Amino acid sequence: MAETSSKQDLIVGVDLGGTKVLAGVFGPQLKLVATSKLSTKSDRGYDAVVERIARGVMDAVDEADFSLKQVRAIGIGAPGAVNPESGEVIFAPNLRWKDAPLKKDLEKRLGVPVFVENDCNVCTLGAHAVEFGGRPRHMVGIFLGTGIGGGLILNGELFGGHNRTAGEIGHMVLEVGGPKCGCGNRGCFEALASRTAIFRRIAEAVKEGGKTLLGEMLGPGEELSDLKSGDLRKAIRKGDKLVEKIVEDAAEYTGIAVANLINLFNPEIIVLGGGVLDALEDEMMAIIVATARDYSMAGTDKGIEIVASKLGDAAGITGSAVLARRGLKA
Amino acid sequence: MAETSSKQDLIVGVDLGGTKVLAGVFGPQLKLVATSKLSTKSDRGYDAVVERIARGVMDAVDEADFSLKQVRAIGIGAPGAVNPESGEVIFAPNLRWKDAPLKKDLEKRLGVPVFVENDCNVCTLGAHAVEFGGRPRHMVGIFLGTGIGGGLILNGELFGGHNRTAGEIGHMVLEVGGPKCGCGNRGCFEALASRTAIFRRIAEAVKEGGKTLLGEMLGPGEELSDLKSGDLRKAIRKGDKLVEKIVEDAAEYTGIAVANLINLFNPEIIVLGGGVLDALEDEMMAIIVATARDYSMAGTDKGIEIVASKLGDAAGITGSAVLARRGLKA
Numbered sequence: 027m028a029e030t031s032s033k034q035d036l037i038v039g040v041d042l043g044g045t046k047v048l049a050g051v052f053g054p055q056l057k058l059v060a061t062s063k064l065s066t067k068s069d070r071g072y073d074a075v076v077e078r079i080a081r082g083v084m085d086a087v088d089e090a091d092f093s094l095k096q097v098r099a100i101g102i103g104a105p106g107a108v109n110p111e112s113g114e115v116i117f118a119p120n121l122r123w124k125d126a127p128l129k130k131d132l133e134k135r136l137g138v139p140v141f142v143e144n145d146c147n148v149c150t151l152g153a154h155a156v157e158f159g160g161r162p163r164h165m166v167g168i169f170l171g172t173g174i175g176g177g178l179i180l181n182g183e184l185f186g187g188h189n190r191t192a193g194e195i196g197h198m199v200l201e202v203g204g205p206k207c208g209c210g211n212r213g214c215f216e217a218l219a220s221r222t223a224i225f226r227r228i229a230e231a232v233k234e235g236g237k238t239l240l241g242e243m244l245g246p247g248e249e250l251s252d253l254k255s256g257d258l259r260k261a262i263r264k265g266d267k268l269v270e271k272i273v274e275d276a277a278e279y280t281g282i283a284v285a286n287l288i289n290l291f292n293p294e295i296i297v298l299g300g301g302v303l304d305a306l307e308d309e310m311m312a313i314i315v316a317t318a319r320d321y322s323m324a325g326t327d328k329g330i331e332i333v334a335s336k337l338g339d340a341a342g343i344t345g346s347a348v349l350a351r352r353g354l355k356a
Numbered sequence: 357m358a359e360t361s362s363k364q365d366l367i368v369g370v371d372l373g374g375t376k377v378l379a380g381v382f383g384p385q386l387k388l389v390a391t392s393k394l395s396t397k398s399d400r401g402y403d404a405v406v407e408r409i410a411r412g413v414m415d416a417v418d419e420a421d422f423s424l425k426q427v428r429a430i431g432i433g434a435p436g437a438v439n440p441e442s443g444e445v446i447f448a449p450n451l452r453w454k455d456a457p458l459k460k461d462l463e464k465r466l467g468v469p470v471f472v473e474n475d476c477n478v479c480t481l482g483a484h485a486v487e488f489g490g491r492p493r494h495m496v497g498i499f500l501g502t503g504i505g506g507g508l509i510l511n512g513e514l515f516g517g518h519n520r521t522a523g524e525i526g527h528m529v530l531e532v533g534g535p536k537c538g539c540g541n542r543g544c545f546e547a548l549a550s551r552t553a554i555f556r557r558i559a560e561a562v563k564e565g566g567k568t569l570l571g572e573m574l575g576p577g578e579e580l581s582d583l584k585s586g587d588l589r590k591a592i593r594k595g596d597k598l599v600e601k602i603v604e605d606a607a608e609y610t611g612i613a614v615a616n617l618i619n620l621f622n623p624e625i626i627v628l629g630g631g632v633l634d635a636l637e638d639e640m641m642a643i644i645v646a647t648a649r650d651y652s653m654a655g656t657d658k659g660i661e662i663v664a665s666k667l668g669d670a671a672g673i674t675g676s677a678v679l680a681r682r683g684l685k686a
Contacts, residue, residue: 191622191655201532202530326524
């Protein structure tokens, strides 16, 4: 059966994260046919991870009843600075990679053209192509998860800047002297509104005697930081005022970050996604939008949309598939 | 004599400010031949200001022993949001203009092609063309004066975004809950490091018993806010520790703003200018650069230059001349 299918439009999109590798097989019109999921095992080193990415691709293709020969291209979103021309991952702190020739190694391994980009760029590209039909000339993507990342589309194209590191939205300082960030500075957006920041603030509030329902959700031996964004939503819906306030604060910081990006980039669309926003869209979006409108300069936000992505978990594999399809056309 | 000169490369650049109109006549290779200076008198209304701009242009041309017939084009940098295609000033709060058809009205008045852009964009364009030979693909200009403005060159071209308001660097929030800004928000870069912000902080420190030499520099009936950036430099060089500390703080905020812009735009060059920086370059630049390097993400500032513009007061007229020359070629 599979052998009779056209090879024309079969694309695999890979979302390479610090903890897991997702792969999705996409048919014509970017229809998702099948997926696979493996853990990354970055501690085993670069070669082992390349092998696992290859296996993830083959698992997904097999799941879809196709063979690798029918795949025209593979796109990969990787967590770090990427040179999309050479397909090298310049540095990826989560994976402890530096100057890793991912495109070359995977093409050798799989015999299919591979295109590599930064993960947040890929998610922005996916939203741009799939949710907005590729129309916006200027668009900014913001992804709230364990950390905070961003992607820029300027003049219809991904924008990387001089060192391919443009769009490091998470390390925009919003509050000089604010909480310590993983990057070593203080007051970065990521230190104020990421999942890590939200759980840190909850833990601090509990230490000061604050009451939360989250304790009841812990399994044996688990700590607050082991919980997920969905647990925050559950707690809020059960009436947890402490969690509600801290999530609202994170939404307000996010709104100020959005205003900064409107003032700086003046894009047509700001799209928000990532695990925190996917889980807490109802709790956060109205605050984000109102704050962003309030803080952006008068007149600058005219006609600008601030929206939550509908792609959810599939943002990475979808964007990677868009990347691969674009790469083939280029 | 003038009549025998070639018309080929005679360009007039105009720097339209809230208080004064500067015009400069530029010969081949953008050599500055003569200048003029008038007060803007914006309270007299739009038509009167257009008339004064025209007079400023004619004064400068006459000063250079040329006639208007020999001018190929006029460029204007205007303080507000500009649509460079139509040549309209969309809004300019300092002039109280809205949807002002400046290009059309000046062309009718002078019979010479007119090109209009935002003033900070024009200054960035001038630095890009004259100081860096048009080479940097991505460059950000920051201008510290009464307020703070910016300009963006991305992929070799001025970037305006959706509503032509991109690059509103002065209203990037750096300190949530910080000092009140003229825009109505709190903690904007402009509220932390502009001349207005510096003098406000000095006045606050004096009210709390701080000692400064600036009082001796005041003329009869003058207040601290009547002083200029050059007076700050004089006070610091006479040993005024209060002014020195406040200027150093402004430089540190500026460095953090520069780091944010490196993290977001990753340009090859960040160029700084404006009255505050021109007067206090020796006091501020080393702190700005060190802070920016410290706050930008590891690896992102590789090969990126952070420099003070050498154009000084001539940045506006020079950039406007570059704008006009570009416009003719387009």
